[in-house]
Amino acid sequence: MEVISEIKVLRSYIAQNKLQKKSIGFTPTMGALHEGHLELIRNSQKENDISVCSIFVNPTQFNNPTDLKNYPRETDKDLKKLKSLGCDTVFLPSASDLYEKDDVLNFDFGYLETIMEGKFRPGHFKGVGLIIAKLFNLVTPTRAYFGTKDLQQLALIQKLTKELFFDCEIVPVKTVREDDGLAMSSRNKLLSANERSNAVDLFKALTAAKEKLISGEAVKQAKDFVTDYFKNESKIELEYFEVVRTSDLKNVDQIDPNEEVSLCIAGYLGKVRLIDNISLI
Numbered sequence: 001m002e003v004i005s006e007i008k009v010l011r012s013y014i015a016q017n018k019l020q021k022k023s024i025g026f027t028p029t030m031g032a033l034h035e036g037h038l039e040l041i042r043n044s045q046k047e048n049d050i051s052v053c054s055i056f057v058n059p060t061q062f063n064n065p066t067d068l069k070n071y072p073r074e075t076d077k078d079l080k081k082l083k084s085l086g087c088d089t090v091f092l093p094s095a096s097d098l099y100e101k102d103d104v105l106n107f108d109f110g111y112l113e114t115i116m117e118g119k120f121r122p123g124h125f126k127g128v129g130l131i132i133a134k135l136f137n138l139v140t141p142t143r144a145y146f147g148t149k150d151l152q153q154l155a156l157i158q159k160l161t162k163e164l165f166f167d168c169e170i171v172p173v174k175t176v177r178e179d180d181g182l183a184m185s186s187r188n189k190l191l192s193a194n195e196r197s198n199a200v201d202l203f204k205a206l207t208a209a210k211e212k213l214i215s216g217e218a219v220k221q222a223k224d225f226v227t228d229y230f231k232n233e234s235k236i237e238l239e240y241f242e243v244v245r246t247s248d249l250k251n252v253d254q255i256d257p258n259e260e261v262s263l264c265i266a267g268y269l270g271k272v273r274l275i276d277n278i279s280l281i
């Protein structure tokens, strides 16, 4: 496994592989790797000649400095996992390599920035867009792998790729869950044992709301149910629960069986912020 930290080394490695007409699968991550990340990389390995995984805790996407400071970092463990998976290449850049003090680029994703994650984490998606654009320019992937766990991020990256003509296929990968249904997340490592057992409430609420919608209850009723559930029966402090059209993330008031709909949720368990979503189908 090649472990590369310098941009110029990465560029020449990529150039060599391009000369040999090899397809490049890319999985950007912030490390503290779990089965969800590994599933992305497995997909990349199946579909490409070489697979590159990046590990970089991107400071510009953290709107909260404490969150950035506390974000789990376990590079040695990550490298072991990637090696045993057979990942070809790991890119481990430093912040000073990727950002200059006088950087000026400022993406604006319009509507996508104003809802859900964008609304509650101001500036988050500007940082996500910026780092993905930088990494795509360096890695020049044939395909890039992203989890549907971060549905809004996926939509934004699809938009970014299209608008900037990146010659890259964005491949969504289904959310990998723990046995009890909790979506795997690096942030789960920050939960105490007690918090961990309560964390599944996000998935429970999503599943119950989905059942209600499928059985014909109105979106408003499903939303009221979720609000009451977190007020009365859970330790999670609900931040938002939205029912959106998957194609454009616009809110829906009524379920149209011809359109794919997603149920999206975020909440705090103690100081840890968790998100999840499920599709109505």
Ligand code: AMP
Binding pocket: 028, 029, 030, 031, 035, 036, 037, 039, 040, 145, 146, 147, 148, 149, 150, 173, 174, 175, 176, 177, 183, 184, 185, 186
């Ligand atoms: P992160 O390290 O949190 O930035 O995530 C890196 C990539 O892994 C993103 O595309 C995430 O959507 C994806 N990911 C995170 N958790 C999961 C999961 N439980 N299942 C599938 N993909 C995931």
